[in-house]
C-alpha cells in the first residue's frame with residue numbers, strides 16, 4: 122500500500138513541497154469530517170450529531186461523492202485556469218469558489234469529527250476503499266483517523282490498518298473515571314486502556330493520545346496521574362488541551378450560572394506540569410498543545426500551522442486554497458442532499474488578504490517550536506523588543522520563538538501582532 126511505504130516516517134512538509142503547491146495548485150492535504158458521535162459531550166463546540174445508523178450509509182455516499190467531484194474537477198493539473206464559473210451555494214446564496222483545475226495528490230489525510238470510528242466496519246471499508254480508488258495515494262506519508270475508546274474493536278482496528286491508516290488519534294481525555302463522567306464521555310479509563318492496546322496489537326505504531334486539563338474540579342494530582350499513566354503506555358504523540366468554555370455548549374451555560382469557575386493560575390500550573398513531565402519522558406514540545414517522540418510530529422498539523430493549502434471534505438469542513446477560504450454546510454442531511462444532486466455544498470466564502478494571512482502565520486508560527494519568521498514581525502519592533510525584555514520571546518536563526526515563560530502566554534503574545 123502506498124501509505125505503508127512511508128509508514129510512521131514522521132516526515133514533515135518541506136518548503137519545496139509548499140512552493141510546488143503554490144505554483145501548480147496541487148493539493149497535498151485533505152481533511153474529511155465525519156460528524157457522528159455515540160454521545161454528545163457537554164463541552165463540545167464542533168459540528169457533530171448523535172449517531173443515527175439509518176443515516177450513515179447515505180452520508181458515506183455523499184462524502185465519496187464530494188471527493189469524486191473534487192477529484193474530477195481537478196483531474197488535469199497541467200490544464201490551468203478555471204473550468205466552471207462561480208456557482209451559487211445551495212442555501213445561503215454564497216458563491217462557491219471558482220473550481221480551478223487542481224491536482225489532488227495528498228501527502229497527508231486527516232479523518233476528524235465527530236467520531237469517524239463511530240461508523241461501522243462495513244461503512245469504513247466502503248469509505249476508505251472508495252477514497253483509495255478516487256485518489257492517487259502514491260505520495261501519502263500520513264493518514265490519521267480520530268477514534269474514541271468504545272468505538273474501536275479488533276476487527277475495526279485491523280481493517281483500518283489494512284486500508285492504509287498510519288496514525289490514530291485516540292480521545293482518552295482523562296484516566297479519571299469521575300472526570301470522564303463529568304465530560305459526558307462514553308468510555309471509562311479501563312475501556313480507554315483496552316482500546317489503546319487493541320490499536321497497538323493491530324500494528325499501529327503511531328498513536329496520539331488526546332488529553333484535557335483545566336476541567337471543573339480537576340486537581341493537580343489527578344492531572345499528574347493522567348500524564349503519568351499516558352506516558353506509561355508509550356504513545357508516540359500526546360496532545361494536551363486546556364478546556365475552553367465555548368458558547369452554545371452546556372458547559373458554557375454552567376459557567377455562566379456560576380456552577381463552574383475558571384482559574385487561569387491553576388491552568389498555568391497544569392501547563393507547567395505538562396511540559397515538565399512530558400519533556401522529562403522524552404517528548405518534544407513542538408507546538409503549544411502537542412508533544413511527540415522524535416520523528417513522530419504530525420505532518421498534517423504542521424502543514425496547517427505553516428499555512429499550506431488544504432481541502433476540507435464533509436459537512437462544516439473548511440478549505441483554504443490560495444487567498445480563498447470556504448466552509449461546507451454544517452448540516453449533514455442538507456450536505457448530502459447537495460452533493461447527491463450535484464449542487465454546491467458551500468455555505469460561506471471568505472477572500473483572505475495578505476494581511477490576514479500574515480497575522481495567521483504569526484499566530485500559528487509562534488505556537489510552534491520553529492517560531493514565526495522574523496520578517497513577518499518587522500513592522501512590530503516595539504512589541505518584539507518589549508516581549509524580549511519581559512523574557513517571553515527570543516530570536517533564533519531568523520525566527521522569533523516563545524520562551525518557556527512565553528509559551529504559557531502564547532495567545533496574549535500573538536494578539537499583540539494582529
Ligand code: SF4
Pocket residue numbers: 157158160161162165166167169234235236269292
Ligand atoms: S466525542 Fe468529540 S466530537 Fe463527539 S461530542 Fe464528544 S468531544 Fe465532540
